Amino acid sequence: xxxxxxxxxxxxxxxxxxxxxxxxxxxxxxxxxxxxxxxxxxxxxxxxxxxxxxxxxxxxxxxxxxxxxxxxxxxxxxxxxxxxxxxxxxxxxxxxxxxxxxxxxxxxxxxxxxxxxxxxxxxxxxxxxxxxx
Amino acid sequence: xxxxxxxxxxxxxxxxxxxxxxxxxxxxxxxxxxxxxxxxxxxxxxxxxxxxxxxxxxxxxxxxxxxxxxxxxxxxxxxxxxxxxxxxxxxxxxxxxxxxxxxxxxxxxxxxxxxxxxxxxxxxxxxxxxxxxxxxxxxxxxxxxxxxxxxxxxxxxxxxxxxxxxxxxxxxxxxxxxxxxxxxxx
Numbered sequence: 180x181x182x183x184x185x186x187x188x189x190x191x192x193x194x195x196x197x198x199x200x201x202x203x204x205x206x207x208x209x210x211x212x213x214x215x216x217x218x219x220x221x222x223x224x225x226x227x228x229x230x231x232x233x234x235x236x237x238x239x240x241x242x243x244x245x246x247x248x249x250x251x252x253x254x255x256x257x258x259x260x261x262x263x264x265x266x267x268x269x270x271x272x273x274x275x276x277x278x279x280x281x282x283x284x285x286x287x288x289x290x291x292x293x294x295x296x297x298x299x300x301x302x303x304x305x306x307x308x309x310x311x312x
Numbered sequence: 313x314x315x316x317x318x319x320x321x322x323x324x325x326x327x328x329x330x331x332x333x334x335x336x337x338x339x340x341x342x343x344x345x346x347x348x349x350x351x352x353x354x355x356x357x358x359x360x361x362x363x364x365x366x367x368x369x370x371x372x373x374x375x376x377x378x379x380x381x382x383x384x385x386x387x388x389x390x391x392x393x394x395x396x397x398x399x400x401x402x403x404x405x406x407x408x409x410x411x412x413x414x415x416x417x418x419x420x421x422x423x424x425x426x427x428x429x430x431x432x433x434x435x436x437x438x439x440x441x442x443x444x445x446x447x448x449x450x451x452x453x454x455x456x457x458x459x460x461x462x463x464x465x466x467x468x469x470x471x472x473x474x475x476x477x478x479x480x481x482x483x484x485x486x487x488x489x490x491x492x493x494x495x496x497x498x
Contacts, residue, residue: 214347215360216387234387238363241345245363249343278348 205289274310324405326384333468338367431488
């Protein structure tokens, strides 16, 4: 039920998450989850259920894949959901066979390009560490 | 004859055959949102649907039936109202081998009867040929809920079986519409 991610890898994911949130002040929360919607490491805004958020992230990312396939763009890499009071970013973790996903919850004070760059950077680092696990 | 669009939802627990049923009858390449399944305790299969399935069937006269499948796991229940919005009917698929199949039926029927009404529901129990009990327990469950809902055995891998489910559902929908129209006239 955990995407074959062990305790050590979860601790490593949590460490990456903490570093991301410490450096990107536009992010109110973030999560690593499996592509079928299980929370692996998360720090989310108060009141947000990690279980529900992970399920929704996996649904959204899978719909992004389906949408991209439909128009011939192959597989989805990132999703940005723009809302009235913030944004939600969902990114694939490369080299994990689309097994892991990173999601970020950004506030209105976030600069989209900067947050997206930071999340992609962390996703790439995690992919190179846990890829092929 | 006016061409119309109908929306129909296949629902049920993980592994009941929702994706298979839609693939069996769809006349377009189905849209799937399957990913690797990490929850082998709940269901031992390689992939699982995390958002929806989608397929289409053309009806006589050029009307189109749009088929949606829900994810099966409880954590994706938030997709139910999204997918059921505007649906003309719901087919609940169950795995007859599972000990909790009747309890599962109660859970799904209790929810979807509020969404579409009992005349727009059909229960299909699969894998009845693999040691499952009869349909009596499912019919008792419907009776206990105070509902008159057809409960049938179906192999959703077979196109004819899935088409049979669609026919049962549509005949019930038409009868309900006829009854409502008659009542209005009276």
